[in-house]
Amino acid sequence: MQDQLSLTFAALADPTRRAILAQLSKGQANVSDLAKPFLKDMSLPAITKHLKVLEKAGLITKTREAQWRPCRLNGEAFKDVADWIEQYRIFWEQSFDRLEAYLETVTQRTSPKGKEHGREDSVQRDPHHPDL
Amino acid sequence: MQDQLSLTFAALADPTRRAILAQLSKGQANVSDLAKPFLKDMSLPAITKHLKVLEKAGLITKTREAQWRPCRLNGEAFKDVADWIEQYRIFWEQSFDRLEAYLETVTQRTSPKGKEHGREDSVQRDPHHPDL
DNA sequence: CGCATAATTAACTCAGCGGTTAATTAACCT
DNA sequence: AGGTTAATTAACCGCTGAGTTAATTATGCG
Numbered sequence: 001m002q003d004q005l006s007l008t009f010a011a012l013a014d015p016t017r018r019a020i021l022a023q024l025s026k027g028q029a030n031v032s033d034l035a036k037p038f039l040k041d042m043s044l045p046a047i048t049k050h051l052k053v054l055e056k057a058g059l060i061t062k063t064r065e066a067q068w069r070p071c072r073l074n075g076e077a078f079k080d081v082a083d084w085i086e087q088y089r090i091f092w093e094q095s096f097d098r099l100e101a102y103l104e105t106v107t108q109r110t111s112p113k114g115k116e117h118g119r120e121d122s123v124q125r126d127p128h129h130p131d132l
Numbered sequence: 133m134q135d136q137l138s139l140t141f142a143a144l145a146d147p148t149r150r151a152i153l154a155q156l157s158k159g160q161a162n163v164s165d166l167a168k169p170f171l172k173d174m175s176l177p178a179i180t181k182h183l184k185v186l187e188k189a190g191l192i193t194k195t196r197e198a199q200w201r202p203c204r205l206n207g208e209a210f211k212d213v214a215d216w217i218e219q220y221r222i223f224w225e226q227s228f229d230r231l232e233a234y235l236e237t238v239t240q241r242t243s244p245k246g247k248e249h250g251r252e253d254s255v256q257r258d259p260h261h262p263d264l
Numbered sequence: 265c266g267c268a269t270a271a272t273t274a275a276c277t278c279a280g281c282g283g284t285t286a287a288t289t290a291a292c293c294t
Numbered sequence: 295a296g297g298t299t300a301a302t303t304a305a306c307c308g309c310t311g312a313g314t315t316a317a318t319t320a321t322g323c324g
Contacts, residue, residue: 002147009145013138014312018216025220032272046313048272053311067270067321078247082217084150085210088157092211162302178283180302185281199291199300223277 005084008077011057016042017050021073024060030068069076136190137216140209143189148174149182153205156192162200 011017020034052120053073054060058077061071152166167179172207183203186192190209194201 005150006145006147009141010311013141013145015135015138016312018137021220025223027224032269042312043314044271045273052272073220073223075220075224075226077302078217078220081213082221082224085214085217088153088205088207088210089214091205092207092214094207103284112320142281148282164299174282176301177283177303179287181282184302201301 004077008057008059011053011059012081014050016056017054020047020050021059024071024073027056028070028072034071054131077096087092135210136209140189140191140213143185143191144213146182146185149186152179153184153191154187156203156205160202160204166203186228 009090016038019037023029023034025036031047032044034051035044040048051060051062055062057073058080059072060071062071137173141259148170151169155161155166155169162180164176166183167176170179181192184191190206190212190231192203194203
């Protein structure tokens with residue numbers, strides 16, 4: 001899995017971890033604080049592991065204070081994700097426009113419309129984006 | 133893995149799949165077109181599987197045209213990711229810009245939120261009350 | 265010291281992912 | 295019909311991720 005961005009996306013691909021991040025967005029918290037909402041569903045070591053994943057992904061920072069490990073969000077990893085997704089903005093904005101256009105042409109139709117075997121020259125529009 | 137957002141993040145957590153998306157951002161393409169850059173590193177069935185992951189994640193749409201399967205990006209899943217990450221914008225802007233820009237756009241929403249385990253005099257900088 | 269609290273580590277299970285090769289489906293073309 | 299191209303499916307393999315329980319480390323306190 002190597003690269004940092006993959007690690008970050010992988011870390012985000014879990015509802016428990018996203019919930020932990022949501023909790024941390026309200027302020028710093030210790031491991032047991034973070035674990036509390038989940039202890040009916042899973043053990044403390046499970047949370048420790050989740051935190052380790054989040055830490056390696058750069059999404060959180062864990063410090064030491066006596067026997068506690070206060071955790072806080074680390075903005076930079078979020079920025080990496082935001083920067084990556086940003087280059088696709090045109091696509092989600094575009095599809096919203098298309099949805100509206102579509103809804104206007106179809107408001108009274110009932111059949112979802114099977115597709116034609118036409119030349120399908122309707123290329124997707126090419127904003128010619130810088131890649132990666 | 134259940135929920136859609138987790139599926140989407142998981143799909144993005146792979147460099148090959150992100151490269152496929154980058155390629156699709158330049159326009160619609162068939163499976164073998166998409167596979168071409170990777171065929172030195174992996175087989176065609178591997179690409180088929182990657183495309184299936186992307187499709188289930190909602191990131192692409194695969195249609196049929198004779199024996200070809202033209203693929204295109206599907207903006208909505210990107211929007212879901214963008215919307216999710218947006219709620220953490222304050223954290224990555226805080227890291228760089230000291231939040232000043234943000235404060236101009238948001239001037240309410242306070243939550244003092246005393247933390248338990250009083251040990252901390254070093255409560256995390258509350259993003260809503262930054263000490264700048 | 266002795267004990268409680270906070271958290272991690274160890275050792276293990278199990279499912280699913282990413283990849284393979286080989287076989288199969290599906291459409292087109294003479 | 296037979297052959298070619300496009301793509302998927304099947305069956306398999308090794309690794310890792312998410313979880314468990316039990317043991318261990320580290321700190322604070324009476």
